[in-house]
Amino acid sequence: MKLISWNVNGLRAVVKKDFVETFNNLDADIFSIQETKLQEGQIGLDLPGYQQYFFYAKKKGYSGTAIFTKKEPIKITEGLGIDEFDDEGRTITLEYPDFYLINSYTPNSQPKLKRIDFRMRYDDALRNYMIELSTDKPVILCGDLNVAHEEIDLKNPQTNHKNPGFSDQEREKFTELLNSGFIDSFRMLHPDEIKYSWWSYRFNARKNNAGWRIDYFVVSNNGQSLIKNADILNDIYGSDHCPIELDLNTKGE
Incomplete structure (x- = not known):
């Protein structure tokens, strides 16, 4: 099973840049996107064979997540049950027989870390939610998590230390997530x-x-055996992010 995740930095914008062609070429079973930047009814995507699930921010042209899937989920959950995060459309979860898939657009802490407290609360809430779900079955989190964890994960770690996305606080929260039972x-x-x-x-x-x-x-x-391959598709353009891929070992494959 192939999973793709992509921060498209505006779905309407990327649709004008061959998004549908890229989508079809990737042929994912589940395709998660972040930063849709739209409201209900503002786009109509013709993606035959896929069910489409959107979670919109209340603020127009801001944030938002979506999942396009060939595989019908058992259950769809919008948000984390916390208004300050859910109003921004940041998290959507699909439950499948073998795993939960969480699509997250983690808040950017902003210049001078002016939104770091909001970001820390989100990280804690998401981690607690993941831990709870993982007691039932494996959890897969995908998305733009807005943190480069280690120095290997960015070109210029020294000059970016303490900047948003590479602050000590954000990196420590990611370490805390991994230490709580995640890979x-x-x-x-x-x-x-x-x-x-x-x-x-x-x-x-x-x-x-x-x-x-x-x-x-x-x-x-508890889902490590599901991991078959992981890659970063940095030859694909259209956004300031590129898609990432996870291939799963699932039943019948």
Whole structure:
């Protein structure tokens, strides 16, 4: 089973840049996107064979998540049950027989870390939710988690230390998540590989590959046997992020 996750930085914008062609070429079983930046009724996507689930932010043109899936879920859950996060459309969960899939657009802590407290509360709430679900069956978290965990995960760690996405607080929360029973699937399979999933639009960052790895598939320890392969598809354009992939060992495959 192939899972794809992509922060599209505006679904309407990326649809004008061959999104549907890329989507069809990737041929994922489940395709999660973040930062849709739209409200209900603002787009109509023709994706034959896929069910479409959107979770919108209350604020227009902001945040938002969606999942397109060939596999009908047992249950769809919008949000974490906490209004301050759910009003921003940041989290959607699909339950399947073998696992839960959580699609997250984690808050950016903003310049000078002005939103770091909000971000810390979100990280805690998401981690607690994942721990609770993992007592039932494996959990797979995907999305833009807005943190480069280790120095290997960004081009310029020294100059970015304490900046949003590479602050001590954010990195420690990610460590806390992993220590509570979860696996960074890409890093588990590729412990020394340098590959990025986001590049600033400034300073020719993508051309120079001055990027950050801030998009993840995180899998609960009890789902480690599901992990077949993980990759970062950095040859695909259309957003300031590129898609990431997780291939699963599932029953019948």
